[in-house]
Amino acid sequence: xxxxxxxxxILCVGIFVLLLGSAAYAxxxxxxxxxxxxxxxxxxxxGWGGLLQPLADGVKMFMKEEIIPNVSNRxxxxxxxxxxxxxxxxxSAVVPWxxxxxxxxxxxxxxxxxxxxxxIYLLGVASIGVYxxxxxxxxxxxxxxxxxxxxxxxxxISYEIPMGIALIALVISSGGSLSLKTIVEGQDAxxxxxxxxxxxxxxxxxxxxxxxNRAPFDLPxxxxxxxxxxxxxxSSMKLGLYLFAEYINMFISSAVIATxxxxxxxxxxxxxxxxxLGLAEGSAMVSLIGFGVLxxxxxxxxxxxxWIRWTLPRFRYDQLMNLGWKTLLPxxxxxxxxxVVVEYFRGxxxx
Amino acid sequence: MQLxxxxxxxxxxxxxxAERLYLPAIAKGMIITASHLxxxxxxxxxPEKKRPIAPVYRGxxxxxxxxxxxxxxxxxGMCAVACPAEAITMTSGERKKGEExxxxxxxxxxxxxxxxxxxxxxxxxxxxCPKEAIFLTDRLVDAQFERKDFIxxxxxxxxxxxxxxxxTKRQTQAVLDFKKLPxxxxxxxxxxxxxxxxxxx
Numbered sequence: 001x002x003x004x005x006x007x008x009x010i011l012c013v014g015i016f017v018l019l020l021g022s023a024a025y026a027x028x029x030x031x032x033x034x035x036x037x038x039x040x041x042x043x044x045x046x047g048w049g050g051l052l053q054p055l056a057d058g059v060k061m062f063m064k065e066e067i068i069p070n071v072s073n074r075x076x077x078x079x080x081x082x083x084x085x086x087x088x089x090x091x092s093a094v095v096p097w098x099x100x101x102x103x104x105x106x107x108x109x110x111x112x113x114x115x116x117x118x119x120i121y122l123l124g125v126a127s128i129g130v131y132x133x134x135x136x137x138x139x140x141x142x143x144x145x146x147x148x149x150x151x152x153x154x155x156x157i158s159y160e161i162p163m164g165i166a167l168i169a170l171v172i173s174s175g176g177s178l179s180l181k182t183i184v185e186g187q188d189a190x191x192x193x194x195x196x197x198x199x200x201x202x203x204x205x206x207x208x209x210x211x212x213n214r215a216p217f218d219l220p221x222x223x224x225x226x227x228x229x230x231x232x233x234x235s236s237m238k239l240g241l242y243l244f245a246e247y248i249n250m251f252i253s254s255a256v257i258a259t260x261x262x263x264x265x266x267x268x269x270x271x272x273x274x275x276x277l278g279l280a281e282g283s284a285m286v287s288l289i290g291f292g293v294l295x296x297x298x299x300x301x302x303x304x305x306x307w308i309r310w311t312l313p314r315f316r317y318d319q320l321m322n323l324g325w326k327t328l329l330p331x332x333x334x335x336x337x338x339x340v341v342v343e344y345f346r347g348x349x350x351x
Numbered sequence: 352m353q354l355x356x357x358x359x360x361x362x363x364x365x366x367x368x369a370e371r372l373y374l375p376a377i378a379k380g381m382i383i384t385a386s387h388l389x390x391x392x393x394x395x396x397x398p399e400k401k402r403p404i405a406p407v408y409r410g411x412x413x414x415x416x417x418x419x420x421x422x423x424x425x426x427x428g429m430c431a432v433a434c435p436a437e438a439i440t441m442t443s444g445e446r447k448k449g450e451e452x453x454x455x456x457x458x459x460x461x462x463x464x465x466x467x468x469x470x471x472x473x474x475x476x477x478x479x480c481p482k483e484a485i486f487l488t489d490r491l492v493d494a495q496f497e498r499k500d501f502i503x504x505x506x507x508x509x510x511x512x513x514x515x516x517x518x519t520k521r522q523t524q525a526v527l528d529f530k531k532l533p534x535x536x537x538x539x540x541x542x543x544x545x546x547x548x549x550x551x552x
Contacts (some may be wrong), residue, residue: 037384041394311384312377 003106011112015092024054026302030247033306061240069141069233076139081234081241084132088245091125091252094118096181098265098291101323102282110287111181118180119167123160124168124254126211129249130156133213133220136242137230148229149319152220155210159217163207165332166200169339170260172349173197180259187263194261194341199335201261203328208257210324212249215309219317254301255294262297265290273280406520409472409487413467413516414509417455422509423484426460433479438469455482463508467492467501477521481530486518 028043028050035042043050044067053109068077098110115121137149171178173196174186187193210217221229228234231242258264270290271281279286315323343349369375395402415423444461444516446454453459456490476485510516 035392036388039387039390039392041392043394247454307381311381339390 002076007108008112009170011110015097015112016089018091018317019089019248019251022121022251022298023244024058025058026247026251027244028053029302030306030309034310035301037307037310050312058240061237064236066236066238067233071141073139073141075273076135077233078238080132080136080139081238081245082132084129085245085248087125087129087132088248089250091249092255094121094180095252095255095259096184096264097285097294100282101284101287102115103284107282108250109181110291114179114181116177116179119171119178119260121182123164123167127156127160129211132242132245133230136234137220140230140233142233144226144228144314145230145232148220148222148226148232151222151226152213152230154221154319155213155217155324158321159207159210162203162324162332165329165336166197166203166207167260169200169332169336170197170204172336172343173200173295173339175348184259184264184266187266188305192261192263192266197261197335199258199331199338200339203332203335204261205257206328208253209305209308210320212305213246214250214305216312216314217320218309218314219320222314224314250302251298254298254305257301258294258297264297265294267293362466404489408489409474411467411475411488411490411492412470412503412508413486413488413518414460414463414505415484415486415518416510416512416515419452419455420512421451421453421455422459423455423482424460424463425456425458425482426463427458427481429479430485432475433475433503434470435473435475436464436469437470438471439476440464460505463505465503465508467503468498478530483522483530486516486521488516488518 012037031053032042032050034040046052046056066168068074093112094115096109096111096114100110101108133152134149137145137147140146171183174183174193177183177186182194213220219229220226221231223229231239234242243339251276265287267290274281274286274289279289340349390451417423426441429443431439431441441463443461444459446459447458472487474487477487492501
């Protein structure tokens with residue numbers, strides 16, 4: 001029992017550190033990547049080639065004056081960014097980060113918890129995430145912040161639906177399990193779900209962009225119209241938490257997309273590679289290679305998120321709603337129908 | 352009359368299905384941005400690498416000393432008169448006995464101030480100076496936090512005795528000849544014969 005608690009504690013702390021560290025360096029990479037796309041050099045002064053920039057940013061955020069508006073609802077004002085951060089982090093609990101490791105007959109899952117409703121948990125936590133924005137925006141008692149919060153919540157509601165339907169199609173085509181562990185293991189042979197769900201992936205990816213408030217869906221923090229959006233009144237590290245949680249969200253979304261559609265820690269010809277290297281299935285090395293592959297996939301998706309951000313301009317709000325309700329929703333329903341038909345002929349579902 | 356060949360006839364024809372999908376257009380845009388990943392940024396990392404400047408660049412002023420280390424400026428005020436931005440102010444002092452090594456002539460500038468925020472670095476002060484005392488150099492004026500710090504006094508303007516500043520690029524023979532042209536106002540004013548009827552320093 002104690003061994004179990006220690007192993008879970010190490011896993012939790014490890015993943016927490018991984019999230020915070022990768023989010024910190026995602027901020028640097030975002031600026032670097034933007035610079036490369038715009039023929040600039042990006043931050044390069046702090047540390048070696050700018051490697052200490054996230055540290056400098058963090059110190060700056062902590063040293064800044066903290067202002068809590070008199071007219072705000074103080075408790076909720078503080079709760080907002082905390083909630084946003086917490087929901088951003090706890091999504092990582094159901095993601096299987098690497099292959100289970102077999103040490104002395106015990107099998108250790110590299111996943112904090114394998115709940116059998118993992119996919120629904122993901123959707124649920126993602127929609128709680130918007131409460132952080134809503135509470136923050138509303139308690140600021142500022143019209144711009146409120147507008148940003150309202151935009152965020154209606155955007156979240158609109159894009160949850162196609163996202164959920166795309167996930168249903170995915171679950172049907174991947175064998176009917178809602179557990180992320182089972183979904184990943186089903187892609188073991190290198191046949192990622194993307195092959196059966198290309199349209200579903202497209203819908204899920206667009207919705208993931210919208211859910212993480214990334215451009216071109218970053219209307220809640222649209223500077224040109226809403227000053228700073230929902231975090232207009234925030235300063236110091238509270239603002240830092242909002243900005244930081246966005247990168248954690250991006251990291252987790254990339255991890256979820258990689259897990260659901262691109263085989264997670266699996267990769268084509270993995271077993272042949274392990275056999276060639278003489279590694280036993282279940283050894284720590286195999287697990288580590290799988291983890292590296294997953295991280296590479298996550299990095300690729302983070303780059304794609306950033307690439308899109310620095311290419312596409314922001315949507316107008318009515319365009320956003322049109323896309324969500326008039327395009328993605330029918331498209332996801334069509335995808336669901338298509339999946340059911342295809343799976344029927346593949347013999348995976350019976351009536 | 353056609354001025355350019357960039358004229359485009361605007362049409363409001365309906366978008367085709369491919370256009371309404373927007374995905375081809377998005378892919379096109381993303382290829383354009385991605386192509387910039389492989390371009391070398393034109394950035395010059397400034398303090399480490401400096402761009403070449405013109406040989407006659409007009410930067411921060413220097414008040415020259417002569418070969419013995421005495422200040423050349425006689426506080427005549429020609430530079431202040433010539434200055435179109437009215438950036439130069441000065442007060443004069445009279446040289447006392449024993450100060451000959453400090454000031455070349457009997458009159459000298461007790462204070463000499465240039466407001467670097469007003470200065471437009473035109474170089475007219477240098478052109479007007481009959482004593483070859485003020486020159487513009489290739490140094491840049493430093494950034495400051497306060498307005499008052501941009502008013503440079505003699506402490507910043509006069510060259511240090513142990514760190515002389517080379518202005519030969521700006522003090523060529525052609526410039527010296529130009530300064531002696533009879534038509535120039537300061538040559539007339541400071542023509543010793545006209546002013547002091549035969550008096551010589």
